[in-house]
Amino acid sequence: NAGVTQTPKFQVLKTGQSMTLQCAQDMNHEYMSWYRQDPGMGLRLIHYSVGAGITDQGEVPNGYNVSRSTTEDFPLRLLSAAPSQTSVYFCASSYSPTGSTDTQYFGPGTRLTVL
Amino acid sequence: AQKITQTQPGMFVQEKEAVTLDCTYDTSDQSYGLFWYKQPSSGEMIFLIYQGSYDEQNATEGRYSLNFQKARKSANLVISASQLGDSAMYFCAMREDNQGGKLIFGQGTELSVKP
Numbered sequence: 001n002a003g004v005t006q007t008p009k010f011q012v013l014k015t016g017q018s019m020t021l022q023c024a025q026d027m028n029h030e031y032m033s034w035y036r037q038d039p040g041m042g043l044r045l046i047h048y049s050v051g052a053g054i055t056d057q058g059e060v061p062n063g064y065n066v067s068r069s070t071t072e073d074f075p076l077r078l079l080s081a082a083p084s085q086t087s088v089y090f091c092a093s094s095y096s097p098t099g100s101t102d103t104q105y106f107g108p109g110t111r112l113t114v115l
Numbered sequence: 116a117q118k119i120t121q122t123q124p125g126m127f128v129q130e131k132e133a134v135t136l137d138c139t140y141d142t143s144d145q146s147y148g149l150f151w152y153k154q155p156s157s158g159e160m161i162f163l164i165y166q167g168s169y170d171e172q173n174a175t176e177g178r179y180s181l182n183f184q185k186a187r188k189s190a191n192l193v194i195s196a197s198q199l200g201d202s203a204m205y206f207c208a209m210r211e212d213n214q215g216g217k218l219i220f221g222q223g224t225e226l227s228v229k230p
Binding site for chain 2 (some may be wrong): 030031033035040041042043044045048050051056058081090092096102103105106108109111
């Protein structure tokens with residue numbers, strides 16, 4: 001199993017550009033989520049999905065869109081990039097949609113810089 | 116109010132000694148899970164250990180153990196026989212059953228192991 005994969009690893013955008021961060025998992029996990037990590041802070045939840053066709057907002061959803069058309073993929077879209085979105089983005093997945101006992105496994109992260 | 120609090124921004128430990136990283140949490144849920152993740156300088160998030168709210172025994176995984184004190188709402192990570200490779204950021208996180216599986220992170224503790 002490849003686990004959770006993310007592309008690209010690094011990206012530089014100009015203010016106002018749009019892009020999609022890709023996330024895929026091959027573990028047949030129902031639950032997928034996107035976090036951002038800013039310097040000196042823990043990870044904060046952006047959006048999450050409990051299964052194909054179902055998404056919901058996390059703590060910091062503004063400026064981001066998601067969709068979940070398949071179990072495997074959960075892309076994150078930046079509609080109009082802003083410097084405040086400069087961050088490291090992590091995708092995570094776990095088997096259970098809601099179980100507190102279920103470990104979330106993280107992808108390697110995407111380092112995004114918005115100029 | 117902070118749901119997860121890690122009060123030690125940075126810690127030093129001598130190689131081969133044990134170290135305790137503190138984590139306190141706040142929840143009114145009866146069913147929840149507590150997790151510790153390691154983030155080395157390379158940036159990936161590595162799952163270390165998990166403790167369920169109904170688990171009566173403290174979790175252990177190799178050199179890692181979780182000192183779970185439910186009444187005090189603390190879930191401290193103990194690393195025995197520290198190694199140079201343990202130098203990293205350590206994050207405590209909580210997942211509540213009634214919150215759709217969201218993982219809430221603390222701000223992290225940076226551990227440095229001295230030779």
